[in-house]
Amino acid sequence: MITKIARILREGIYGVIRHRAMSLSSSSAVTMTLMIVSVFLILSVNIRLIVDTIESSVQIHAKIEVGTNFEQIRSVREEIENLPGVKSVTFSDKDSELNAFIEAYGDQGDLFKMYVGDKNPLRDAFLIETTSGESIENVATIVAKIDHIEKVNYGGTGTLLLMDSMESIKTGTLIVMGALGLLAILLITNTIDTTINARSDELFIMRTVGASNGFIRWPFIIEGMIIGMIGSLIPIILTVIGYIYLYNMLDGYLFTRIFALVPIVPFVPLLAAILLLLGVVVGMLGSFISVTRKLWWTR
Amino acid sequence: MITKIARILREGIYGVIRHRAMSLSSSSAVTMTLMIVSVFLILSVNIRLIVDTIESSVQIHAKIEVGTNFEQIRSVREEIENLPGVKSVTFSDKDSELNAFIEAYGDQGDLFKMYVGDKNPLRDAFLIETTSGESIENVATIVAKIDHIEKVNYGGTGTLLLMDSMESIKTGTLIVMGALGLLAILLITNTIDTTINARSDELFIMRTVGASNGFIRWPFIIEGMIIGMIGSLIPIILTVIGYIYLYNMLDGYLFTRIFALVPIVPFVPLLAAILLLLGVVVGMLGSFISVTRKLWWTR
Amino acid sequence: MLEFNDVGKQYKNGFNALYNVNLKIKQGEFVYVIGPTGSGKSTLMKLINAEETPTSGRVILDDVDIGALKSRQIPKHRQSLGVVFQDYRLLPAKTVFENIYFALEVINIEKTKARKRVREVLELVGLADKANSYPSQLSGGQQQRAAIARAIANQPKLLIADEPTGNLDPQMSKEIIHLLGKINKEEETTIIMVTHDEKVVDFYKKRTIILEDGHIVADLVEGGYRSHDH
Amino acid sequence: MLEFNDVGKQYKNGFNALYNVNLKIKQGEFVYVIGPTGSGKSTLMKLINAEETPTSGRVILDDVDIGALKSRQIPKHRQSLGVVFQDYRLLPAKTVFENIYFALEVINIEKTKARKRVREVLELVGLADKANSYPSQLSGGQQQRAAIARAIANQPKLLIADEPTGNLDPQMSKEIIHLLGKINKEEETTIIMVTHDEKVVDFYKKRTIILEDGHIVADLVEGGYRSHDH
Numbered sequence A, B: 001m002i003t004k005i006a007r008i009l010r011e012g013i014y015g016v017i018r019h020r021a022m023s024l025s026s027s028s029a030v031t032m033t034l035m036i037v038s039v040f041l042i043l044s045v046n047i048r049l050i051v052d053t054i055e056s057s058v059q060i061h062a063k064i065e066v067g068t069n070f071e072q073i074r075s076v077r078e079e080i081e082n083l084p085g086v087k088s089v090t091f092s093d094k095d096s097e098l099n100a101f102i103e104a105y106g107d108q109g110d111l112f113k114m115y116v117g118d119k120n121p122l123r124d125a126f127l128i129e130t131t132s133g134e135s136i137e138n139v140a141t142i143v144a145k146i147d148h149i150e151k152v153n154y155g156g157t158g159t160l161l162l163m164d165s166m167e168s169i170k171t172g173t174l175i176v177m178g179a180l181g182l183l184a185i186l187l188i189t190n191t192i193d194t195t196i197n198a199r200s201d202e203l204f205i206m207r208t209v210g211a212s213n214g215f216i217r218w219p220f221i222i223e224g225m226i227i228g229m230i231g232s233l234i235p236i237i238l239t240v241i242g243y244i245y246l247y248n249m250l251d252g253y254l255f256t257r258i259f260a261l262v263p264i265v266p267f268v269p270l271l272a273a274i275l276l277l278l279g280v281v282v283g284m285l286g287s288f289i290s291v292t293r294k295l296w297w298t299r
Numbered sequence C, D: 001m002l003e004f005n006d007v008g009k010q011y012k013n014g015f016n017a018l019y020n021v022n023l024k025i026k027q028g029e030f031v032y033v034i035g036p037t038g039s040g041k042s043t044l045m046k047l048i049n050a051e052e053t054p055t056s057g058r059v060i061l062d063d064v065d066i067g068a069l070k071s072r073q074i075p076k077h078r079q080s081l082g083v084v085f086q087d088y089r090l091l092p093a094k095t096v097f098e099n100i101y102f103a104l105e106v107i108n109i110e111k112t113k114a115r116k117r118v119r120e121v122l123e124l125v126g127l128a129d130k131a132n133s134y135p136s137q138l139s140g141g142q143q144q145r146a147a148i149a150r151a152i153a154n155q156p157k158l159l160i161a162d163e164p165t166g167n168l169d170p171q172m173s174k175e176i177i178h179l180l181g182k183i184n185k186e187e188e189t190t191i192i193m194v195t196h197d198e199k200v201v202d203f204y205k206k207r208t209i210i211l212e213d214g215h216i217v218a219d220l221v222e223g224g225y226r227s228h229d230h
């Protein structure tokens, strides 16, 4: 058993070394493919984080009827907090509402100063954060029907549209990632296939000398794994160094303090693991498929 | 001459046909690479369009001093229009300013109704559109110094940050596109190289039989072109059909009426041309480089 | 031990290489197969090696119908054979030593024993000094001897050799034939050898089968190249 | 016409295949090169074909130093040669016809003339019926004859044939030697032929150069395999 494994490993390593040019060439194909995957992964994960940030920044603004007493407010708050899709509920009395209003309208804000004090026409309100952009509309509708709630506002159709586009972006990145992942797998498989195809005479000779399919196959599978592993090294190194560099250079934020980058840990180790796995496992699989198909046509 | 070209074409075509499996395999590698390029191109071009749309929706708001007469307003307007980076200038008198204000603040807008008429504290203003997000700050600074302009406003640092991120996104897509293009070129070259590598014995035999490098090289270059061409067919078809379908399904808009998709013509034909060119030219080049290098090592 | 029953072989392109071949070879025999180029000698060998299947008739080795072997049964069959291929079929990325060692690994021979055996057969064919050369670094005759060494390494019951001396000088040819004769005698290995070498056939007289255009035209127990007249 | 001046050849792995070879071959000569396997015969041929370069001394053909030819000058040189390689070197993806046609296209022969010539040489080596077969569909001897046909197709001034009859039966060998003899006489082609075939060397007596371990040990104008004793 151990001698068998030793043989397989030895032959696999020899195969890579003795067909240096070929191995290097297919390794670099794997490298390029994984570079693309890596760039795409970094982009899409960060886009998703940004989208999440934007989504979670949207709040539902629920005005409370005038004359609702403290007890009632507390029970309404509890009711809202227990709704599915609600992340947090904050109470904001009418004074802070006015302040927020004045602040928000900057320049023109002064026009409202006259309302400060008893003339304040605004209402106490709840600020409700939802867990996802999708639940905003739902939560808003339900909250609107709760007793003592006068009016619910969440930026109207504009916000909903924004939320819709954010969801679309998320789905979009998922679809593109899936398609790209598939293409990457096919590309790597194809690369390994070409490598082995170029050596089908060896497979043939081994067969005619009495080697069984299993005997022939394993060293090639090891070869595919090694090629995949070598091919994933550069993308991994570049990804790790590149992302850490970028992260530190940008101080962890994209454009503004609002959009944080995905933190280095655990993202970068995970990414490295994915790249390695893609290289090794797909390399192995490509090898297996290719050899099996070749042997299928060899008597 | 004609017989020479005929030979080259014939041999190139034969080469592809007689090494069917190999040709198909490398064609599909080209296909996958170009699929990735295509998806990326579609994404980035549309992202750039959206970014442009967002950028151009930002206006500079320049208030005119009270008491500026019609003549003066006209001359100021002309002066602004002649500034570099200015796309259009619209005059908006204080009544329409108030209306816009009331409308923009929706719900709370009613609070301003009391100002309608002579009590209107607002100013006449110019709405200035710039050609790009980058020029906003510049134009604003210059306009602020023009006589009879009281105050200039463009949404403040928030808008500038947005503009910054938009520019970053544009640069980002350009960098990613460049890197991806390079990777694609390397991948295709590598694929063709592997294909020819697997047939280096043929090159060697041709040499030993007295064929000159030029004689050997040309058919292989044609082969590379054919493989590249075949490889670009599927991406072209999928891209054309896919984009037209998507465009029609979404009715030309992404999420909202604000974000238009890049129109089918001339985008799709151009994209098809780029894919074909990438396949054919890079296939040719890969072939050329590979054969030349192989011949370099063959006596 | 080996039997051809009415065997015909037509290649995929329609060419008929063998017609109605009937043949019986007993355990321990040494048989020459001779005939003009293209007469079907290698085709006959390929049928024994299960590389090609007969289009009619049956090839039977020790009660096993070789033509009917399933793909996954073939390795077992080949492991009991030794084959010298006309085109050598050495693995280009392995040294001479490794090429022969490979054939022993296939039948699961213990490491030190296998190494010893490889050195033994290399000595036998006079190639000990080229053990670590790759096939591309060998002369034609050296490659041929490496192929012979590989074929005899696993001490097969049946050895088929397709033109094993075509690239050897007369002296070396003689030695190789001598070696095969010894193996045939001492280990009772059945040997079927395709050859064009009149000298060999005339000198070491053995049973000789003559093929012409896919037909067996003579099967001479007394042997000799010239004993058959066109 | 062809001259070896003190030629030595050491391969990259350090093996010394030729020592101090001195040789003069005149226009129109027919020369056998014989010797045990691994004695350096093919190496000698490869030096003439500019496939290998001498590590010492010079190989001169018609005043041209072959070893000093630049890579881009080599094709011209080879176009004036005809070479039968020991390992045939047929293009696997071309039919027999196309393989030979290729050698004529290389020297820019007009299409209809080239086609005629291909048919002619195929006829000469008895391979007309296999014109459209691929090398993998040929028997060993047929591949060898295809290689011979390709070598003589361009009517070279100098023909070097490395073991051209190793896979041919005696009858066919005789015919091929006869054919080469005719070419030698009628077209004044200089022919250098490596062979192990004692019969041929003894029967068609020609100048015979004997190599052993990289040394020329005899250069017999009268010829014959046995005339040299070990």
Ligand SMILES: Nc1ncnc2c1ncn2[C@@H]1O[C@H](COP(=O)(O)OP(=O)(O)OP(=O)(O)O)[C@@H](O)[C@H]1O
Pocket: C011, C012, C013, C015, C016, C017, C035, C036, C037, C038, C039, C040, C041, C042, C043, C044, C086, D130, D136, D137, D138, D139, D140, D141, D142, D167
């Ligand atoms: N794969 C193939 N497809 C078609 N025809 C083939 C194939 N292999 C061999 N042939 C033909 O079958 C005939 C017999 O071939 P085979 O190789 O058995 O000859 P042979 O007796 O071994 O000749 P040689 O002495 O030249 O090796 C030949 O005419 C050959 O062209």
Ligand SMILES: Nc1ncnc2c1ncn2[C@@H]1O[C@H](COP(=O)(O)OP(=O)(O)OP(=O)(O)O)[C@@H](O)[C@H]1O
Pocket: C130, C136, C137, C138, C139, C140, C141, C142, C167, D011, D012, D013, D015, D016, D017, D035, D036, D037, D038, D039, D040, D041, D042, D043, D044, D086
């Ligand atoms: N590329 C190479 N690298 C190293 N050694 C080589 C190489 N080619 C040939 N040799 C060695 O050089 C010696 C002469 O080889 P060569 O091919 O010239 O022999 P040969 O006389 O043609 O033999 P044969 O009759 O067997 O064809 C041999 O011992 C061989 O192992």
Ligand SMILES: [Mg+2]
Pocket: C041, C042, C043, C086, C162, D139, D140, D141
């Ligand atoms: Mg044969």
Ligand SMILES: [Mg+2]
Pocket: C139, C140, C141, D041, D042, D043, D086, D162
């Ligand atoms: Mg030789």
